[in-house]
Amino acid sequence: MHAGFAVSDMSSVAIAATDLTKTYSFHRQSAGLLGALRGAIRRRTETRLAVDRIGFTIARGEIVGLLGPNGAGKTTTLKMLTGLLHPSGGEVRVLGFRPFERDTEYLRRIALVMGQKSMLWWDVPAMESLLLHKEMYGLADRDFRESVDELATLLDVTDLLAVPVRKLSLGERMKLELMAALVHRPDVLFLDEPTIGLDVVAKARVRAFLAEVNRLRGTTILITSHDMDDIEALCSRVMIVNHGRLAYDGSLAHLVETVQPGKFMRVTYASAVDLSALDRDRVNVAVEGDVADPTGCVLSLTVPRSEVGTMFAQLPRLGELADVSVADADVDAIIRDLFTGVAAVRPEVAR
Amino acid sequence: MTTISMNERAPLDPTWHAALRRHARLWRAGVVMAISREAQFRANVLATIVVGITQLVVSLIPIFLLFDYAGSVRGWTQGEVLVLIGLHQMMTALLATFVAPNMEELTEAVTEGALDLLLIRPVNTQFFVATRRVRPANLFGVLLGIVLVLIGLARSSGVPDPGAIIAGAVVFAAGFVLLTCAWLAVATCAFWMSSVTAGLLVFQDVMQAGRYPVQFFPRVVRFLLLLVVPWAIATTLPTSALTHGIAWWVPMASVGFAAIAVMLVRAFWRYAIRFYASASS
Amino acid sequence: MTPHQTLRLLRRMIAINIAGSVVYRANFVFFMLGTIIGPIVSALVWQAAVASGAELPVDGSYLMTYFVLLSLVTMLTSSWLANFLADAIRDGRLSVWLARPGSFLYELAANNVAEKVVKLVVLVPMIAIFGLIVRDSLAVDVVAWRWIAVLASVGMAAIIVFACDVIIGALGFWLEDVSGIAWGQRLLVGLLAGQFVPLAIMPVWTQTFLQAQPFRYTVSFPLEIVVGNLTSRDMVIGLFVQLAYAALFVGMAREIWSRGLRSYSAAGA
Numbered sequence: 001m002h003a004g005f006a007v008s009d010m011s012s013v014a015i016a017a018t019d020l021t022k023t024y025s026f027h028r029q030s031a032g033l034l035g036a037l038r039g040a041i042r043r044r045t046e047t048r049l050a051v052d053r054i055g056f057t058i059a060r061g062e063i064v065g066l067l068g069p070n071g072a073g074k075t076t077t078l079k080m081l082t083g084l085l086h087p088s089g090g091e092v093r094v095l096g097f098r099p100f101e102r103d104t105e106y107l108r109r110i111a112l113v114m115g116q117k118s119m120l121w122w123d124v125p126a127m128e129s130l131l132l133h134k135e136m137y138g139l140a141d142r143d144f145r146e147s148v149d150e151l152a153t154l155l156d157v158t159d160l161l162a163v164p165v166r167k168l169s170l171g172e173r174m175k176l177e178l179m180a181a182l183v184h185r186p187d188v189l190f191l192d193e194p195t196i197g198l199d200v201v202a203k204a205r206v207r208a209f210l211a212e213v214n215r216l217r218g219t220t221i222l223i224t225s226h227d228m229d230d231i232e233a234l235c236s237r238v239m240i241v242n243h244g245r246l247a248y249d250g251s252l253a254h255l256v257e258t259v260q261p262g263k264f265m266r267v268t269y270a271s272a273v274d275l276s277a278l279d280r281d282r283v284n285v286a287v288e289g290d291v292a293d294p295t296g297c298v299l300s301l302t303v304p305r306s307e308v309g310t311m312f313a314q315l316p317r318l319g320e321l322a323d324v325s326v327a328d329a330d331v332d333a334i335i336r337d338l339f340t341g342v343a344a345v346r347p348e349v350a351r
Numbered sequence: 352m353t354t355i356s357m358n359e360r361a362p363l364d365p366t367w368h369a370a371l372r373r374h375a376r377l378w379r380a381g382v383v384m385a386i387s388r389e390a391q392f393r394a395n396v397l398a399t400i401v402v403g404i405t406q407l408v409v410s411l412i413p414i415f416l417l418f419d420y421a422g423s424v425r426g427w428t429q430g431e432v433l434v435l436i437g438l439h440q441m442m443t444a445l446l447a448t449f450v451a452p453n454m455e456e457l458t459e460a461v462t463e464g465a466l467d468l469l470l471i472r473p474v475n476t477q478f479f480v481a482t483r484r485v486r487p488a489n490l491f492g493v494l495l496g497i498v499l500v501l502i503g504l505a506r507s508s509g510v511p512d513p514g515a516i517i518a519g520a521v522v523f524a525a526g527f528v529l530l531t532c533a534w535l536a537v538a539t540c541a542f543w544m545s546s547v548t549a550g551l552l553v554f555q556d557v558m559q560a561g562r563y564p565v566q567f568f569p570r571v572v573r574f575l576l577l578l579v580v581p582w583a584i585a586t587t588l589p590t591s592a593l594t595h596g597i598a599w600w601v602p603m604a605s606v607g608f609a610a611i612a613v614m615l616v617r618a619f620w621r622y623a624i625r626f627y628a629s630a631s632s
Numbered sequence: 633m634t635p636h637q638t639l640r641l642l643r644r645m646i647a648i649n650i651a652g653s654v655v656y657r658a659n660f661v662f663f664m665l666g667t668i669i670g671p672i673v674s675a676l677v678w679q680a681a682v683a684s685g686a687e688l689p690v691d692g693s694y695l696m697t698y699f700v701l702l703s704l705v706t707m708l709t710s711s712w713l714a715n716f717l718a719d720a721i722r723d724g725r726l727s728v729w730l731a732r733p734g735s736f737l738y739e740l741a742a743n744n745v746a747e748k749v750v751k752l753v754v755l756v757p758m759i760a761i762f763g764l765i766v767r768d769s770l771a772v773d774v775v776a777w778r779w780i781a782v783l784a785s786v787g788m789a790a791i792i793v794f795a796c797d798v799i800i801g802a803l804g805f806w807l808e809d810v811s812g813i814a815w816g817q818r819l820l821v822g823l824l825a826g827q828f829v830p831l832a833i834m835p836v837w838t839q840t841f842l843q844a845q846p847f848r849y850t851v852s853f854p855l856e857i858v859v860g861n862l863t864s865r866d867m868v869i870g871l872f873v874q875l876a877y878a879a880l881f882v883g884m885a886r887e888i889w890s891r892g893l894r895s896y897s898a899a900g901a
Contacts, residue, residue, distance in 0.1 A: 107471055109360075123391065135379075420833075568680070572676065
């Protein structure tokens with residue numbers, strides 16, 4: 001993993017960024033009439049560094065996750081890669097093109113999916129939107145047909161193509177969005193929070209589909225997310241962005257090993273609880289109420305990811321189980337951990 | 352399954368006319384989709400038709416009154432004004448079908464980020480944004496307009512010769528392009544202002560001025576109706592072409608004027624996108 | 633609630649609504665600009681007609697003054713609540729208001745008055761400019777006490793329009809979609825109120841009907857007092873007729889509203 005790229009490597013490199021930087025300048029204005037008048041005469045310009053000299057290389061066929069808390073610069077970086085934003089500094093090339101030049105030949109080779117924003121037309125069947133895409137990307141009839149059939153089978157949506165989009169569930173709509181994004185066989189697929197708002201089953205389907213597309217077509221995929229499970233299921237490599245800087249760039253396995261984010265489990269019991277069976281060295285337990293209370297109590301557990309399965313088996317034995325919820329350690333915690341010095345991570349950081 | 356090896360694709364637009372054809376096919380696909388969509392909402396289509404007829408009838412009342420009291424106004428007879436109103440009706444119906452729905456959406460697209468999903472497409476974004484939504488139900492107004500034009504011609508100068516019809520059609524088309532450009536210019540301000548909805552409403556109110564020959568207005572207003580919101584070219588001149596005939600250079604000048612407007616509006620759009628790409632987040 | 637309490641409540645509601653409306657003042661600028669364009673166009677067109685020798689029942693200055701002041705009077709007497717009311721009935725928002733002291737209608741009235749205050753501030757300069765440009769053609773010949781009559785007339789006209797709007801909106805208690813009716817009513821009333829052309833220049837055979845129908849008293853009558861063709865006797869009679877119509881429409885509105893509320897509550901919304 002090195003920043004910078006050699007021209008001779010062009011054929012296998014999908015995305016290459018060097019010292020990529022984005023600053024915004026904005027005018028700070030006081031509220032009210034006086035502020036507005038003052039602002040008309042002399043403006044105070046402030047700059048904000050959104051992306052600070054990020055560099056990385058992504059090879060063709062890789063699936064890479066871009067992880068980071070809100071406001072870290074993930075979406076800004078993504079927008080610079082797709083040509084939506086002009087970088088303030090540094091160099092970036094995708095498939096050999098400079099994205100912000102928005103060359104037609106570049107745009108036809110990429111695709112962008114943004115969770116929450118739909119590209120499908122609402123009142124008509126998805127097939128109509130696909131036909132529009134066909135014209136937009138200049139696809140030949142046969143290529144279009146083949147691509148549609150392939151994707152529809154993979155996503156299991158063949159029956160849904162003739163249904164008006166507004167009548168479909170959120171999960172079904174997301175599948176069709178992905179289909180629309182891939183019908184023109186892009187070389188690179190950019191995804192911005194693709195599973196946001198989806199239920200667990202739908203998320204799993206999306207991830208399986210993306211993995212399959214990558215396998216079949218060799219599509220390079222870059223996903224931004226703050227959902228750890230997305231990254232874990234799909235990406236062999238993850239880049240962590242924080243405060244506009246690349247904090248980590250390496251394999252996910254390595255990250256997980258070193259940082260060991262846990263899962264939070266919140267368990268509600270309807271009877272008295274016997275904690276003696278729990279290994280308090282491996283599991284962090286906090287109790288709400290009293291374990292001896294016969295009407296029950298609530299336990300908050302921090303469990304290593306690998307132990308969640310065994311923990312589920314143990315929970316019913318502790319008492320009469322009423323409710324369980326499992327949540328991720330949040331990304332902020334991971335990143336905090338990263339910075340509070342798990343030193344073994346250092347060698348893999350791209351700097 | 353085949354994996355297409357990178358960069359081995361025939362160029363999308365090998366020539367400029369290939370690009371034109373691709374955009375034309377894209378537009379046509381949009382029209383097909385719009386018809387399919389509108390066919391689902393038949394009640395709305397009916398409502399649009401009823402509204403159109405009623406509005407036309409109400410707007411005709413002042414004209415009928417006017418010519419009860421005067422045989423001609425600034426050289427225009429009732430028949431000629433009816434032709435003009437018919438052309439105005441056709442123009443507003445065409446704009447409502449092909450242009451209006453897109454102008455309203457532009458603000459939303461900019462502020463809600465839907466524009467991003469359009470900017471990554473290998474199409475001319477300005478063209479796509481201005482033409483993608485179509486409301487075919489409004490085409491009924493074109494029929495109404497044609498009927499009115501025919502009635503007006505019957506009452507005034509009779510059927511014009513083919514040359515006059517062509518001249519009128521050319522100027523009318525140039526007027527359509529000009530009005531679209533003016534409208535688009537207002538809508539493009541959405542990149543800097545949080546909402547241009549109000550400005551667009553005013554623009555639509557100015558539509559009313561196009562219902563009368565520009566000669567009805569004082570010189571200052573005529574100037575505005577030529578250079579700012581070009582109803583002079585959109586309705587008055589084509590009417591003159593059909594009724595009296597116009598000089599040979601007028602259609603050419605209109606087309607030239609329209610071409611300049613298109614260039615200006617494109618430059619404005621490119622400036623707006625540059626601003627968007629450097630300032631937004 | 634006593635009348636005193638009601639007035640205090642109304643005053644507070646109006647204040648809140650003014651504060652809320654002021655936020656949208658930029659929008660109001662464009663909005664008012666839009667409403668003034670129609671009358672300007674009409675004024676210029678009729679001026680051209682007069683210049684071309686049209687022999688109208690009224691002279692050019694009547695027309696010009698009429699159109700200059702038209703958008704002002706239209707704005708002051710306007711109401712826009714019908715669709716909003718029907719929607720609130722349909723989606724149940726009305727229930728929230730019914731639980732509070734002070735009728736929903738008072739809130740709507742307060743909103744109406746408040747927005748007009750802000751619009752007035754925006755509109756008057758525009759009309760002043762228009763008026764200045766054409767001041768040679770204007771003929772405003774109103775003695776001091778006639779202005780009181782004008783103000784009273786505008787006030788009653790606003791009440792008539794508001795009551796009509798409530799009636800249309802209240803149809804939402806029984807009808808699915810009121811927007812079509814509201815739109816049609818707006819158009820019809822606009823015509824009969826003299827918003828498109830002054831009633832005075834409508835064909836002679838329509839005059840008796842036009843003078844008698846209630847919608848004359850929404851926009852046209854106040855304008856007629858200013859523009860000057862009414863004798864004092866006609867004016868006083870007209871004011872009483874207007875008062876009668878106002879009472880009639882308010883009565884109808886109250887009746888329909890309370891019937892609607894009864895059926896609304898019975899349905900357990």
